[in-house]
Amino acid sequence: MDLIKNSEVFRKLSGIAGTINNSGIENLKKEGGKVAGYTCSFVPEELLIAAGFMPFRIRGTGSKSADLANDYFQAANICSMVRHCFNHILTGEYDFLDAAIIGGGCDANRHILDNWEKSDAKIPFLHRIFFPHATGDLMVEYFRNQLADMKAGIEKHFGIEVTDEKIWNAIKLCNEARDLQKELYSLRKADNPPITGAETVDVIVAGNSMPKEEYIADLKTLLNELKNTKVEDKNYKARLMIIGPCHDDTSMCDIIEGLGGITVTDLTCFGAKIIYGRVKDSGADPLQAIAEYQVQDRPFCPKNLGAHPIISKTVFENIKDYKVDGIIGQNMLCCDTWGGELYILNKELKEAGIPMLRIEREYIPDSLGQIQTRVQAFLETITGGTQ
Amino acid sequence: MINIYSQLMSAANKSLFGLTLGPQNESDGPFIMGNGDFFIEIPVAFGCSFSDLTLTGAMGTGLPNAAELIDKGTEVGVESRLCNAIKVATYYLEAGLLKTPDMIITTNSCCDAMDTLGNLLNGYKPWAHIPRFNMHAPHSYDDASYEYMGKQLRQAVKFMEDVTGRKMDMDRLREVCIESNKQCQLLLEFQELKKAKPCPAEPDLAREGAEFKNWSKDRISPQVTEWLEILVKETEKQVKEKKGIEGVDEKIRFLWQDLAGSWASGTVLARLQKELGAVCVMDYVSFGTWTPVDLSSEEAMFTSFGKRFLLEDPMNRQALHTTDLFCNDILQIVKDFSCDAVILPAHIAHRDTNSRIKVVRDMCHEKGIPCLVLGIDIWDKRYMTPDVAFDRMKTFFEISGLL
Numbered sequence A: 001m002d003l004i005k006n007s008e009v010f011r012k013l014s015g016i017a018g019t020i021n022n023s024g025i026e027n028l029k030k031e032g033g034k035v036a037g038y039t040c041s042f043v044p045e046e047l048l049i050a051a052g053f054m055p056f057r058i059r060g061t062g063s064k065s066a067d068l069a070n071d072y073f074q075a076a077n078i079c080s081m082v083r084h085c086f087n088h089i090l091t092g093e094y095d096f097l098d099a100a101i102i103g104g105g106c107d108a109n110r111h112i113l114d115n116w117e118k119s120d121a122k123i124p125f126l127h128r129i130f131f132p133h134a135t136g137d138l139m140v141e142y143f144r145n146q147l148a149d150m151k152a153g154i155e156k157h158f159g160i161e162v163t164d165e166k167i168w169n170a171i172k173l174c175n176e177a178r179d180l181q182k183e184l185y186s187l188r189k190a191d192n193p194p195i196t197g198a199e200t201v202d203v204i205v206a207g208n209s210m211p212k213e214e215y216i217a218d219l220k221t222l223l224n225e226l227k228n229t230k231v232e233d234k235n236y237k238a239r240l241m242i243i244g245p246c247h248d249d250t251s252m253c254d255i256i257e258g259l260g261g262i263t264v265t266d267l268t269c270f271g272a273k274i275i276y277g278r279v280k281d282s283g284a285d286p287l288q289a290i291a292e293y294q295v296q297d298r299p300f301c302p303k304n305l306g307a308h309p310i311i312s313k314t315v316f317e318n319i320k321d322y323k324v325d326g327i328i329g330q331n332m333l334c335c336d337t338w339g340g341e342l343y344i345l346n347k348e349l350k351e352a353g354i355p356m357l358r359i360e361r362e363y364i365p366d367s368l369g370q371i372q373t374r375v376q377a378f379l380e381t382i383t384g385g386t387q
Numbered sequence B: 001m002i003n004i005y006s007q008l009m010s011a012a013n014k015s016l017f018g019l020t021l022g023p024q025n026e027s028d029g030p031f032i033m034g035n036g037d038f039f040i041e042i043p044v045a046f047g048c049s050f051s052d053l054t055l056t057g058a059m060g061t062g063l064p065n066a067a068e069l070i071d072k073g074t075e076v077g078v079e080s081r082l083c084n085a086i087k088v089a090t091y092y093l094e095a096g097l098l099k100t101p102d103m104i105i106t107t108n109s110c111c112d113a114m115d116t117l118g119n120l121l122n123g124y125k126p127w128a129h130i131p132r133f134n135m136h137a138p139h140s141y142d143d144a145s146y147e148y149m150g151k152q153l154r155q156a157v158k159f160m161e162d163v164t165g166r167k168m169d170m171d172r173l174r175e176v177c178i179e180s181n182k183q184c185q186l187l188l189e190f191q192e193l194k195k196a197k198p199c200p201a202e203p204d205l206a207r208e209g210a211e212f213k214n215w216s217k218d219r220i221s222p223q224v225t226e227w228l229e230i231l232v233k234e235t236e237k238q239v240k241e242k243k244g245i246e247g248v249d250e251k252i253r254f255l256w257q258d259l260a261g262s263w264a265s266g267t268v269l270a271r272l273q274k275e276l277g278a279v280c281v282m283d284y285v286s287f288g289t290w291t292p293v294d295l296s297s298e299e300a301m302f303t304s305f306g307k308r309f310l311l312e313d314p315m316n317r318q319a320l321h322t323t324d325l326f327c328n329d330i331l332q333i334v335k336d337f338s339c340d341a342v343i344l345p346a347h348i349a350h351r352d353t354n355s356r357i358k359v360v361r362d363m364c365h366e367k368g369i370p371c372l373v374l375g376i377d378i379w380d381k382r383y384m385t386p387d388v389a390f391d392r393m394k395t396f397f398e399i400s401g402l403l
Ligand code: SF4
Pocket: A079, A080, A081, A082, A105, A106, A107, A108, A109, A245, A246, A332, A334, A335, A336, A338
């Protein structure tokens, strides 16, 4: 089904994913609501929601230039995702934020905070949070302490109390959203999925850009529509999986899908990685539950020195579950950790006879034609040039 | 005088190359391979040899066939703009040129590139059976972080004990720390002497001393102490006699806030010194803030290991933490060492420094300190040749009115 034509709720979610500020945020702010931006998927939305914020995952959507940010971040040597996001911060796109939590994921990302503090772009509350680069009990404890610091910082600045009960409720809410998102992903296991890869990107990105309850309601409506849709046989050339860091726009899926393939799943920082598993929703300590989920349970980011085995396991499971014919491994230029991870994965996939195309790209793709040619050749390799 | 300095340099260099590129002897004990820094007192006390693969890669870029090695590293295909030291290390690894270690210990310090190498080591199939231990060097520097790091170093010791079936002799570890404390104190004394005008010693000596202490095959040994004692004694003499670096008419003093890498010292920095009297009085790997390891209890000892690892040894101090710390150090160095200018070489793969350029520039501007951001590749001189780097720095000194 062509969702943009036929589904009102999809049109709404797609609109939210395609912009930064949106009417939902405007309404929320008018009613005195607060929005907290964050970078990196390990910054827990649960804690922000419990503190009364609407969480918004910072992205560079719609950016046409990173000129202002390039004064702060040397353009040739710093990931363009970071530069476009920061450019938006400097131009006032994120002026609606009441707080921002900057995750120290990679070296470039963590400096968003340092540069933000020194820039003219003012924000009431800025906080940094660091994620462990290894896994173990000590690291869970470290991250739990980071979460406690974040909570204390918010409480002090905004004069509020973030109770355990509020955190448990927020955990339940985020788990519910994750469960629905997983359900959406499951529909893509079908030979003819009712939703394309590009459409899925929009639906997932919207989830980090609007009030969670509203998103959950919209997602239920969309799932209902999708389940009741009769999908015609498309005879896709190949079913692909995208792996890599930030993937918050549809350009890669558009290319794949424009050439007769379909993206059926992914392992990216704006996609499957954030919907993986569930946070434990009861017990003695909600911060401990979030820390365990983030540090131990989730397919880690390759900045984590123990990440590869779980990334690899998840990729191979996905290949089987989603009947994947080939992988697109894409990283931003200057993204050191993902570059290394994709290299290791590529070797493993080769051994297993699964084709993988590696692409290094800019956040706002400047050479779509070239990428298109490479994807086309890749699809032909997969189909043996027969289709 | 200059002869003593050059003798010291060659002794340290020999020891450095001897470890990373030469064969490991059985007598060196179990062999640990790491992707980067480890708290070196631990393997020394345990009787282990430790090889830092990043350093091995970096040293590759100083070999006559550096360009070929870098190109081979690039062809491996990890990530096109990855640090060239790491690319060369990756090539060594993937081409099977490295001796198989008994253990692997990885950490994310000090940068994303080293983190990447850690993952490549962990993902290297032929070594999949080798026991490994991963450490997290946090980007935070407070008592809790030192304790956290100290606990990990303790676990690393336990890991080494489990793998080898040997026990760490804590008295031996204390002895090693006493020697290391002495060496840090001597490095600080040398650092202090370098504040003299004119600067008494070649810029490379401090780095050489720190590398000799931590990264050579003689690491933390009495030979290193002796080397540092001679260095301090000779430099004291120079300062008393108000002598500067031999053959240099000092006119400009500057801070080079990065590594000199494998080529800048012998080319750009040497020419600036000789031709323009512009002396690099301090750099990123020479500036340490060492405090003695606290030996009062085992717990205190490990916590101060954590502190030294995270904050006091130069590279981690500069690369792991906040821009504020980085900037404060610059200001402190400029003041203490009477620098006329700051050069930010901004090695192209240093994502941290490359994310700080405006803040550093603005701060220097505000304080009236001339500042130049170069943007070189410290491992590959084809990126910006030494001549171009020299010309840019010369022009900068001229425009700033320093020449
Ligand atoms: S793409 Fe890579 S370098 Fe860029 S922000 Fe994400 S993790 Fe960092």
